[in-house]
Amino acid sequence: MMGRMLERLGVWVREHVEGVGYATRTFFYMLGVSPGLLRRPRLIIEQLHFIGNYSMVIITLSGLFVGMVLGLQGYYTLNKYGAEQSLGLLVALGLTRELGPVITALLFAGRAGTSLTAEIGLMKAGEQLSAMEMMAVNPVQRVLAPRFWAGVIAVPVLASIFSAVGIFGGYLVGVQLIGVDEGAFWSQMQGGVDIWKDVFNGFAKSIVFGVAITFISLYQGYEARPTPEDVAGATTRTVVISSLMIWWLDFMLTALMFSK
Amino acid sequence: MLYYLPLVSLSRRSSQQRLAFLHYNTGFKKVSVVVPNLVEIRDLHFSYGKRSILSGLQMDFPRGKVVAVMGGSGSGKTTVLRLIGGQIRPSKGHVSVDGQIVHKLKTDDLYLLRRKMGMLFQHGALFTDLSVYENVAFPLREHTDLPEELIRDLVLMKLHAVGLRNAAKLKPGEISGGMARRVALARSIALDPQLIMYDEPFAGLDPISMGVTANLIRNLNDALGSTTILVSHDVKESFHIADHVYFLSQGKIVAHGTPDEMMASSDPYVKQFVHAEADGPVPFHYPGKSLAADLGLKEGA
Numbered sequence: 293m294m295g296r297m298l299e300r301l302g303v304w305v306r307e308h309v310e311g312v313g314y315a316t317r318t319f320f321y322m323l324g325v326s327p328g329l330l331r332r333p334r335l336i337i338e339q340l341h342f343i344g345n346y347s348m349v350i351i352t353l354s355g356l357f358v359g360m361v362l363g364l365q366g367y368y369t370l371n372k373y374g375a376e377q378s379l380g381l382l383v384a385l386g387l388t389r390e391l392g393p394v395i396t397a398l399l400f401a402g403r404a405g406t407s408l409t410a411e412i413g414l415m416k417a418g419e420q421l422s423a424m425e426m427m428a429v430n431p432v433q434r435v436l437a438p439r440f441w442a443g444v445i446a447v448p449v450l451a452s453i454f455s456a457v458g459i460f461g462g463y464l465v466g467v468q469l470i471g472v473d474e475g476a477f478w479s480q481m482q483g484g485v486d487i488w489k490d491v492f493n494g495f496a497k498s499i500v501f502g503v504a505i506t507f508i509s510l511y512q513g514y515e516a517r518p519t520p521e522d523v524a525g526a527t528t529r530t531v532v533i534s535s536l537m538i539w540w541l542d543f544m545l546t547a548l549m550f551s552k
Numbered sequence: 553m554l555y556y557l558p559l560v561s562l563s564r565r566s567s568q569q570r571l572a573f574l575h576y577n578t579g580f581k582k583v584s585v586v587v588p589n590l591v592e593i594r595d596l597h598f599s600y601g602k603r604s605i606l607s608g609l610q611m612d613f614p615r616g617k618v619v620a621v622m623g624g625s626g627s628g629k630t631t632v633l634r635l636i637g638g639q640i641r642p643s644k645g646h647v648s649v650d651g652q653i654v655h656k657l658k659t660d661d662l663y664l665l666r667r668k669m670g671m672l673f674q675h676g677a678l679f680t681d682l683s684v685y686e687n688v689a690f691p692l693r694e695h696t697d698l699p700e701e702l703i704r705d706l707v708l709m710k711l712h713a714v715g716l717r718n719a720a721k722l723k724p725g726e727i728s729g730g731m732a733r734r735v736a737l738a739r740s741i742a743l744d745p746q747l748i749m750y751d752e753p754f755a756g757l758d759p760i761s762m763g764v765t766a767n768l769i770r771n772l773n774d775a776l777g778s779t780t781i782l783v784s785h786d787v788k789e790s791f792h793i794a795d796h797v798y799f800l801s802q803g804k805i806v807a808h809g810t811p812d813e814m815m816a817s818s819d820p821y822v823k824q825f826v827h828a829e830a831d832g833p834v835p836f837h838y839p840g841k842s843l844a845a846d847l848g849l850k851e852g853a
Contacts, residue, residue, distance in 0.1 A: 418675070418677060418680065419673045419674075419675065419677035420677050420678075420679055420680075422639065422673065422677065423671070423673055423677035423736075425637075425639060425666070426637050426639070426666060426669065426670075426671040427666070427670075427690070427691045427694065427739075428663040428664070428666035428667045428669075428691075428694075428695065429690075429691070429694050429695075430659075430663065434694070
């Protein structure tokens, strides 16, 4: 009984270590074939339009509402201490450092990541990737790499839009609705937000999230068995693994970037 | 060996073929030359884990010929194609294509070799986000720097060859299964390959599409001067167009010869297959317990 459990545990560990090793090898192989895309930037632009542009609506609306809620909650809390003039600073720091990159990454995983996994998985199920290989076209270079770089570019841009629209949402609620002083709102923000420490670090976080989510999504689709249930399972795994990865990376990066 | 040398582009032919071409470039002239096989399979073994799929295959695919590989489902026919294309590696033995041992090639060399191949997948494997036109243009765009006008002309010529020039603007979802197969055929010949492989090209086609596809396979092979490997279990159409037939069963060659020889074969497997007999070496029932045992009856009751 005990022996069998240990055996199963051993197999499980070995399979997962093997899986991580294979994913790492695929990741570096994809980076290795990426310079070939420089001759055909149109492939990246097409994907950028597909996964970036089509995520704009959900990112913009979410950013607006998150900013509005942050303005409202921030005002109630700051008001207790007579510090409502700092609302602009609170909204801006909250969005640029944390909420912008993290929520954008989670939304991107749900909106674009699942779509990438399903697309690649169905291409595999329909033998399109095999057909490409037999046409002497490397599917990692032709299919995975353009989507990967489009994701890496799209996430920080979307996170920046999320934060900008979120700040506007906070302004609408705080200044226009509640009546916080407009000058204080913007000047506190201007004085308290450091372009490198806050904005750039938030931007760097979203680049890391972009790399992680996009690769996880592509890899799950690429490695899915060509059956409907496994493609469905791969789509679910994309959301679960990406979300957990985002939280873990966020903690690690925050500790690294903002610790004194 | 009698061999027809086609009038085709010199650039894509091997030096030996070019030499032969220079001597005999007077059209489809019948000349007597010794032509090596384009594909050779020697002592080929392949298994998925402990499950053996192919064991000890020896096959030859002479240049310019249509060779059919036949056998029941699960006999290893598609695996042979995947081994020839280098998509999987043999556990023992080798496949050589145009003198190169496929599994020993580096990735770049394998991709170079694949440019000499075209493959038609069982369900066409068309890119569903691209139109019929773009599907056929795909290999041309990937592997050549031809101007758009020339690509257009080539694509329309290929589509014309399969009778679908006027369907160029349609998406794969808007055409029938038989048409999709023909589009895939046009795509597989876009680069005028030396070797064309067909994986079950007749599966699921109506009799008209089946006949059209069979004739296309033969005509394209002759017009391009290529070599065709046809994996199928459709006896009538395959025998109609093939020069040579291999029969595979449980990963082994059980018989081979010309279609006429196979029709007259007394081999039990070939007889059962060719004449579509329900019982024979391939049992109708999946092996296991008897019906009586399952129903709890005494054997022979």
